[in-house]
Amino acid sequence: MAVGLNPPAKLAPVQGIELGIAEAGIRYSNRADLVVLSLCEGSTCAAVFTKNKCCAAPVTLARDHLAAASVRALVINSGNANAVTGETGMRNAEQSCAMVAQAMGVDASQVLPFSTGVIGEQLNMSAMTSGIPQAVANLDVDNWLSAAEALMTTDTIAKAVSTTVTLAGKPVTITGMAKGSGMICPNMATMLAYVATDAALPQALLQECLHRGVDDSFNRITVDGDTSTNDALVLMATGKSGFELKDLESEVGQQFYNALERVLVELATAIVRDAEGATKFVRIDVRHAERVDDAKAIAFSIAHSPLVKTALFASDPNWGRILMALGKADVSALEMSRVNIQIGDVALIVKGEPATTYHEALGKQVFSQAEIGITIDLGLGAASFHVWTSDLSHDYVSINADYRS
Amino acid sequence: MAVGLNPPAKLAPVQGIELGIAEAGIRYSNRADLVVLSLCEGSTCAAVFTKNKCCAAPVTLARDHLAAASVRALVINSGNANAVTGETGMRNAEQSCAMVAQAMGVDASQVLPFSTGVIGEQLNMSAMTSGIPQAVANLDVDNWLSAAEALMTTDTIAKAVSTTVTLAGKPVTITGMAKGSGMICPNMATMLAYVATDAALPQALLQECLHRGVDDSFNRITVDGDTSTNDALVLMATGKSGFELKDLESEVGQQFYNALERVLVELATAIVRDAEGATKFVRIDVRHAERVDDAKAIAFSIAHSPLVKTALFASDPNWGRILMALGKADVSALEMSRVNIQIGDVALIVKGEPATTYHEALGKQVFSQAEIGITIDLGLGAASFHVWTSDLSHDYVSINADYRS
Structure with a gap:
């Protein structure tokens, strides 16, 4: 189905980022549907969220947590969007963060929750309760592809991409994954996407990279003009490569941005290539x-x-x-x-x-x-x-x- | 196909309006595809046109003629939109008006041209040349239904409606017809529609009725969000009933407007009921x-x-x-x-x-x-x-x- 889109090539791990996957049974059994992503201490994290006014509980909570604390983990489920679920939905998102925090020994406010799937049904919390410890137990730097597969809903192919560039003599990796193929019309990121680098970027610069990058990629795609209630794009920088970016306008800054833009454009266009029913x-x-x-x-x-x-x-x-x-x-x-x-x-x-x-x-x-x-x-x-x-x-x-x- | 839509019931003629039809062979043979509508002397006429910036030659010309002279005839073809046809397209629209003017003994500036069909192809002028005299030759007050049929493109059913109300003791008729089932998203009228009454309305009042009426009807329908290059809605008043409307806010004014709105809403919703592929x-x-x-x-x-x-x-x-x-x-x-x-x-x-x-x-x-x-x-x-x-x-x-x- 997907137009000119192959399964992801070998994905380079990003030092400082580990991913764990579980078959939690949120909506369907026998498929991975839960991802926990951990960030090492000292990482920075920036995100953009859907502008849909009817946004989901996890979007509201992730926005609050991002503003309040340094991020140490993401918890992402497919199969249920936890949107239009009222106070129960918010409590369920909070509880998901608390469970991840407990399993990882961090604070609940350091966990960002994300959900994608059907709107208007309550999240299956017994599936989350059993799935989260499983996912935390198999955290590994090499799990990007399995994580990309766990995010899929109507996607026909997992979407992930890596690039490694040498900046100031140091190899710097950027790896990202995304899901989405319908309800795609960008007004910020319009799906779920997670991109990480082992470069070090201070928060403000990371945010600037993210906004420029989204404007050049995810804000330029549309499948059906519909904007989801749950979209989010998260950009993370661990600093583990030893390369620190200080100025986006410098020569290495532009090299870094160009590499990031390539990753974002490749993920964004992968969503269009895998658009629901697409032949063109x-x-x-x-x-x-x-x-x-x-x-x-x-x-x-x-x-x-x-x-x-x-x-x-x-x-x-x-x-x-x-x-x-x-x-x-x-x-x-x-x-x-x-x-x-x-x-x-x-x-x-x-x-x-x-x-x-x-x-x-x-x-x-x-x-x-x-x-x-x-x-x-x-x-x-x-x-x-x-x-x-x-x-x-x-x-x-x-x-x-x-x-x- | 059409949802809850029956063929038009008996249509009441509007004294002062005659319609002639021809099988001109503009795109297909053996189907009526050309309508000439004549208005008696002393009629008033108001129209709204597509706001599409890439509007067709006949739209531009009809707008100019409407502003310049009292309207005595409309010439309407289906099968070709005469849109994006450059100077040749404009000359063809002018020539069509001139041919109608000659056959009817009026001035070319008193004729409004309308086209609907494929965009970007030149109008078949030999078909127009042979069709126009035929249509003028069979002008008749009772031809509304045949005219509605001649306008159809992807429509599955002809759309026309009549109402007769008694105003100040006089029976007043409003009859209208419309075509359209795709490329429907209103920004003014979004298709072709022609509505006539035998009430007398001064130009300014007719224009006011039209704008209010369009806001309450055709500007509230959408099939696919696409706005055509050729849309037009024409409202005509012949005065032959002997009833003259002077004030829209008066009691009879409101009665007249309500009857007009009913006709417009029925035509507009008929287009949605017959929307391309509609099941709901x-x-x-x-x-x-x-x-x-x-x-x-x-x-x-x-x-x-x-x-x-x-x-x-x-x-x-x-x-x-x-x-x-x-x-x-x-x-x-x-x-x-x-x-x-x-x-x-x-x-x-x-x-x-x-x-x-x-x-x-x-x-x-x-x-x-x-x-x-x-x-x-x-x-x-x-x-x-x-x-x-x-x-x-x-x-x-x-x-x-x-x-x-």
Whole structure:
């Protein structure tokens, strides 16, 4: 199913980070569904959370704990989102943190909880109670892949990536994992993702890296325009490599950021490649806009259009729908007579009119590919934006009409 | 296919309005695809058009003609949208008006052109040239139903409605027709619709009726969130009934407006009932919001969510998705602890938490019906808004993946 996406290659451990996994039986039996991640003392941690106003209990609690204490552990379950679960849901999230804290000998406020799965049902606390000690018991630096598998819900493939770069003569590793394939429209991270490095970064710099990184990756993907109640992206730095980053604008700072961005983009696009029912992986570039917000509005208007997405599914270069979606974006500066559009390498619209060189067979050839680029040049200014998205297929409907059954 | 929608009942003619139909062969042969509508001298006419920035040549021209002259005729074709067709497209729209003007003995500036169908292809002018005189030759007051049929593209059923009310002792008729079932998200009228009355209304009052009426009807429907390049709604008043409306706030004014609103709501909801692939007809009411815009943002967030729409298709009361869509609407005033939600007559959420009386079988019963009401009470203020929408089915994907083939 996933478009051009292979199982994760060998993942490099991040010194200072250990992961433990359990088959807790939260929703289904005989599958890993619980992860405990431990951070060594002295690590820094930054996170972004869903902007959905109806956010889940663990999101609220994780936000509070992150602000209050130095983070020493994460506890993550799949199968249940613990969202719209009221006071009981909050108590269950608190109790999960307390159980991890007890098993690890840290304070409950140093544990961040995360949940993903069905909304509106209470978390199975007997599963958590038996699963947490099991997960803590098998904490290991080499468990990234098993952890990525334990996070999966409608994902068809585990998503994780590693990179190692040499910074100031020291090898620095960044490894991350993510889950998500539906309810994907970023407004901060829109799924669960955990990225760790053995570089040392002070809290403020880590936060800056995270915000820049999210803007360049997870905030540029959409599957269905729906924003989940539970999304979170956590970035952790253990310092165990001996490399300490002090300034993001320095040469090593830029090298570090580029490596981090590669990891984040690879995880974010992996989610789109594994989007529910996806048969196409599409990048939409909007260039020469007056303002970034204009470019963004147009890119997402096209990426969210069900009519564009069904045309992509059909490999049908029904490009009028791209124009429709361009025009419906509320961008007052738009002047059709300045617009150029390319699909793949094929010129489609030149100065607002169909290119004289365009013919259907050329468009069909581009739209038949599994990976498609659409470039809109507004001819107005210097701002640009791009998004990655997927098509809308019968399988998207099947997956989402059948998900709970 | 269409949900709870029957073929139009007997349509009352509107004195002063005649309609002529032709099988012009614009895209397909052996089907009516061209309508000419004539208005008697002294009629008034008001219209709203798509806000899509990439609007079609006929939209631009109709807007100009409406501003310049008293309208005496409309020419409407299906099968081709004459959108993104550049200068040639504009010349073709002008020529179509000129041909109608010549056949009817009026000025070309008194003719409004409308097109619906595929975007980005030039209009078949030889079909228009042979079709227009044919349509003018069979102008008749009784042709509303045939005209509604000629407008259809992916519609499965013709949409038209009549009402007759007695105002100041005089019978006043309002008859309208509409087409549309996909690329439906209102920002003004989002399709083609033509409504006429034999009441007399001065231009300013007609315009006021139109704007109020559109806000209460076509601006409250969505199928797929996509706004077409060609949408238009035209309201015409011939004055032939002898009843003249002078004040919308008077008692007869309100009676007239109520009758007009009924016609507009019936046409607008007919489009949703006949939405591409629809198996469900859904009304979403948001009540007790602080501001109408907040209620509207939430109503459309739910109505546009592919995850809510696929759950509706599956008759699966996966109500977490409703909460997700509520929360992702950008409404800062939202306080989950004040929110009550009902589906049909069943309480789902009470003060932000699942109702203790709710159980799955109750939800399943509501979601299995063909017509579903979802009511969100925000518990904040006095503003409200409602929208009508449809579900997202396999047939929606099939129709839009196959439409051009």
